[in-house]
Amino acid sequence: MARCSSCFPEISVRKPERTPTGETILAQRLATSDDTFSQDFAALLAGKREASVDVDAAVRDILEDVRSHGDAAVLRYTERFDRLAATSMAELTVSADEIAAAVAAVPAETLAALTLARDRIASHHRRQMPEDDRYTDAIGVELGSRWTAIESVGLYVPGGTASYPSSVLMNAVPAKVAGVERIAMVVPSPDGVLNPLVLAAAHLAGVEEIYRIGGAQAVAALAFGTETIPAVSKIVGPGNAFVAAAKRRVFGTVGIDMIAGPSEILVVADGENDPDWIAADLLSQAEHDESAQSILITDDAGFATAVEGALERQLARLPRVEVAGASWRDFGAVILVDDMAEAPALVDAIAPEHLELAVADPEALFVRIRNAGAAFLGRYTPEAIGDYIGGSNHVLPTARSARFSSGLSVLDFVKRTSVLRCTAESLRELGPAAIALAEAEGLSAHGRSVAQRLNL
Amino acid sequence: MARCSSCFPEISVRKPERTPTGETILAQRLATSDDTFSQDFAALLAGKREASVDVDAAVRDILEDVRSHGDAAVLRYTERFDRLAATSMAELTVSADEIAAAVAAVPAETLAALTLARDRIASHHRRQMPEDDRYTDAIGVELGSRWTAIESVGLYVPGGTASYPSSVLMNAVPAKVAGVERIAMVVPSPDGVLNPLVLAAAHLAGVEEIYRIGGAQAVAALAFGTETIPAVSKIVGPGNAFVAAAKRRVFGTVGIDMIAGPSEILVVADGENDPDWIAADLLSQAEHDESAQSILITDDAGFATAVEGALERQLARLPRVEVAGASWRDFGAVILVDDMAEAPALVDAIAPEHLELAVADPEALFVRIRNAGAAFLGRYTPEAIGDYIGGSNHVLPTARSARFSSGLSVLDFVKRTSVLRCTAESLRELGPAAIALAEAEGLSAHGRSVAQRLNL
Incomplete structure (x- = not known):
């Protein structure tokens, strides 16, 4: 796809780098037949992948400042952190003309792909809409559950390299399907640079209220309201450590979605797969983030070795070789089982965000598994299909939280009132x-x- | 009902006190026709009702200690905080004999009422069970949502005066209905005293794993696991400031339910109601807690005055007169509207935990209202019915969080895996x-x- 540096500023600054010649990058290998397996597996589960940055005190001050001083504080922090001087919030409000210009700047093929993604996400999420229930019991008591949409939602979209149009669709479309009346989107534009794809995705999702602000100051503006931005009832969307800390702090004043950690994939694959396909799947998570985690479970030692080799060959050709290499080396793992029947218990303990079952009968394995954010069944369902175009949501529970939580859905944008009469x-x-x-x-x-x- | 001090130790120590003669206890009055109404109403909404006790540092240390030292730390804190010396966790594990003895000690009428409550809660919550969805779209992609129960849940039950058997049912029954396999209940027994009603309710709900521990140490034991108590995947149930702070801190390691604030009721009543009935409803929340909040919205000034009078007369006869009086005086409010058509917007802004619509046509009003945890329709549905026996859940969003969240339900004990093929x-x-x-x-x-x- 053709890309120009003004359309894709964050992307174009990334320099492809080659892996140093001769250096072998291997993930750790575990085998259930090893005497040390329980310890090794426990260590893998307990491994911390996120450096905890303590920004809490700074975030507390920013929140308090915006709560007290509104727009003026937002303007001040935007100048300081995004190097974007504006004298009024009007200057930080994205106009209809800007959105139209962004849409016009997106290549037709990309716009068509975004439109297809939007339609498939909408169509899948419409099936998630819960139904009201109302009934009278045997003694004449009326009971019920009534669902209503949350009135207003704030959508945080990161700036810079993690400014993904697909995430705009994944957050905004379910909110629209749920019937949320107002979606206020915030997206920082460091040095004035805004990814037009993000504006195009917002446009396709029907989001019209957009502010060029970010960080804890944007979360504060959404949670407490300012002279320009009315407060919302819930804030969703990913962000950096400042955004995550701010969301934790405003929780209660407003609702928040999950605080997502680094991405993960667990591929369960038998020896009948093409090692290149499975290696590509493992790399598709590893390239996200140095803290991402890709794990392969297989019952075929020869296949495991073939995947490792394929992965190393593909890695060398990846633009994001450094990120993917670090992730695979530091957090990747290959777990060798004697029998695929051992896999479900391992999967449930790992409780992966993404689970691929690349085996002959994936359904038979899937019914024995309980904990996974999203399951990709069979040899022809690479996880990336779910990231973009499958229709299911790509905002999914990370860090083993699939044991107790679910991916984003229409249910995150509605609430229930119980009824008694x-x-x-x-x-x-x-x-x-x-x-x-x-x-x-x-x-x-x-x-x-x-x-x-x-x-x- | 007959009560003896060994069966109801927490209750029997409470001394009924009379309100000082001649002192009039009145809540504030607002009227939408007042020039100052918007400010008055905004101040009412912004009012903080909870003294924030900063126990976070103490809680952090307790959590770390239990994570590192397991049972030994739990025993140590239980001796310190509950004045209960035990040499092993076995001594803090409630035996089947103890449970049987507690059940035997509960008066037949109370046990029958608890059994009816259990059955009605189960029957209502069974209707909340979400259904799996699986379909193939026009181009042959299979999509779906699969629901599974959370494997294990920890249920926190407070000791002392807030040790409510009804809350045990409201938390445990939905978990059972969802199919949660293991429910581990913790309940502190300060000085060795345990409310037998709580054990009876646990028994009726099918909960068999019960530990006499509480506070942050119990939350830590459930979240991290100890030699005796395997870790759970989610922790639910109310607790004091230590428990709330501990739940916030372990969130992520395990799931948690909402952090509930003081209880609230908003009664919308026309002049056709018996003032005594409405006064009783307002007092039923006020008696919970000095920080509880009872609000009346009416279009009849004479009726408002009659309710205030009735409330004061009933208050004087209440065992919990001090608590209810303080709540009504400090946080209660009467809002006079010119027309009931003004009510829905006020209700939505307040977003009450409990909403009573004591009017001739409650349904007509209810469809115009969006934000409420639970709605009680008509003149014959006092909120207390929902607290105990209606069948719907009494764990509901407080502090305006009904704008973005729902009461406890079966959905809190299941999670969804999305499926693509x-x-x-x-x-x-x-x-x-x-x-x-x-x-x-x-x-x-x-x-x-x-x-x-x-x-x-």
């Missing part, structure tokens, strides 16, 4: 038990509120 | 768009993983 008769049926429990808990006013209505 | 043919359809987007984002290994399979 008693008649005089059904209250008479239920009342005495409620009074008994209230008395047992020493909460007599609870009991009185029921007793009053029953003349008790 | 391409065939060689459907990959050929989608591949080029995925490659185009990967290239546009500068992630060439993503593109390669697709291209390899298509011989591109």
Whole structure:
């Protein structure tokens, strides 16, 4: 694809580098038959992949400042951190003309791909919309659950190299499907540079309110509101350490989505796969981030060696060789099992963000597995399909949190109100038990509120 | 109901006190017709009701200690904080005999009420179970969402006065309905005292693994595991400032439920209600906690005054008069509207935990309201019915978080894995768009993983 440096400034500055000749980059190898396997596997699970940067004190000050001084504080921090001097928030508000110009600047093929992605994401997420439930039970009590969309959502989009149009779609489209009325997007433009693909994706997703701000100051503006930006009810989207710390701190004032960690893939592959395909899949996560993790589970030692070789050959040709090489060397792993029947327990313990089952009968394996953010079944479903165009969401639980949480969905943009309605008769049926429990808990006013209505 | 001090130790120590004669306890009054209404209402919304106790440093140390020293640390903290000396965790593990004895000690009427509550909660929550979805789209891509139960859940139950059997049911029953295999319950027993009702409720909910431990040390034991207590995947249940701080800190290592604040009720009532009924409903929240908040919205000034009078008369007779009086005086409010049509916008801004619509046509009002944890419709549905026996959950979003979150449900005990499966043919359809987007984002290994399979 043709790329010019004004359209893709963050990308074009990245220099392809070659891996130093002769240096072999290998991930660690484990085998369930080793005596030390339980320790080795426990160490792999316990491994920390994120350097914890302590920005909490700085973030606290920024939040407080924006809460007290609104737009003025946002302008000040934007000048300091993004080297972008503006005298009013109007200058930091992306205009309809700018969006139109960005859309026009995107190559037709890319725009078509983004449009296809949007449509497939929308179509899949529409099936996730929960249905209201309302019913009357045997004694005449009406019960129910009613779902409504969150009124307003803030969408954080990172600037710089992690400014991905696909992530804009993955966050904004489910919100739109849920019926969120207002989506306010923030995206920093360091030195004034904004990725037009991000604006094009926002446009395709129907997002029109966009501010060129980022960092903790943007999170604060969304959470507390400023003279220009009305406060939202929930903030979603990935960001750097400042953004993550700010989201943690404003949680409660507003809702937040998960705090995502570095990406992960676990590929379970038998010896019948093309080693080049599996190596490419492992590299597709490794290239994200030096802290990303790619793991292969296989029952074929020869295949494992073939994948390692293929991976090294492909690595040498990758533009992001340094990132992918560091990730594979520091966090990659090959786990050799005696029998594929051992795989499900290992998968559940790892609880990967992405799980590929490249085996003859992936469904048979999948039903025995519980913990995974997203599953990619069979030999023809590379994980990258899910990142972009499959239709399912690519915002998924990392760092073993698939044990207890799910990927982003329409459910993250709606909330439920439970409904109860008693008649005089059904209250008479239920009342005495409620009074008994209230008395047992020493909460007599609870009991009185029921007793009053029953003349008790 | 008959109560003895050994069965209900926490309750029996509470001394009923009378409100000092002649002192009038009134909540603040607002009226939408006042010139100052917007400021008054904004101040009401912004009011902080929780004293923030900074226990974070102490909690951090306790967590680290339990993570490093396991059972030994738990024993040490239990001796220090609960004045309960035990030489092994076995002594802090509640036996089947103890549970049976507790069940036997509960009066038959209370046990019957708890059993009815359990059955109604189970029956309502079974309807919340999400269904798997699996389908093949027009180009042959299989997509889906698969739901599985969280493997293990820790249930925190407070000791002392907030040790509510109803909360045990509200947390444990949905987990059981979801299919959670292991529920580990922790409940502190300061000075060795344990509320038998809590054990009875656990028994009715099918919870068998119970430890007499509490505080941050119990949260740490559940999150990290000890020699005796295997780690769980998620921790739910209310607790004091130490428990809340500990849950915030272990979030990520395990899942947690919401951090609940003081309880709230908002009653929208027209002048056709019995003032005594509405006063009782307002008091049923006020008696929970001095920081609880009860608000009345009405279009009838005379009715408002009648409710205030009724409330004061009932208050004087309440065992928990001091708590309820302080809550009503400090945080209570009566909002007079000119027309009930003004109510929905006020309700949405308040986003109450509990919303009562005591009007002639509650449904007509309810459809115009978006933000509420639970709605109680009509004149015969006091909120206390939902606390105990209605069947819906009483763990609900507080402090305006109903704008973006929902009450506890079966969904909190399951997680979703998204599923994708391409065939060689459907990959050929989608591949080029995925490659185009990967290239546009500068992630060439993503593109390669697709291209390899298509011989591109």
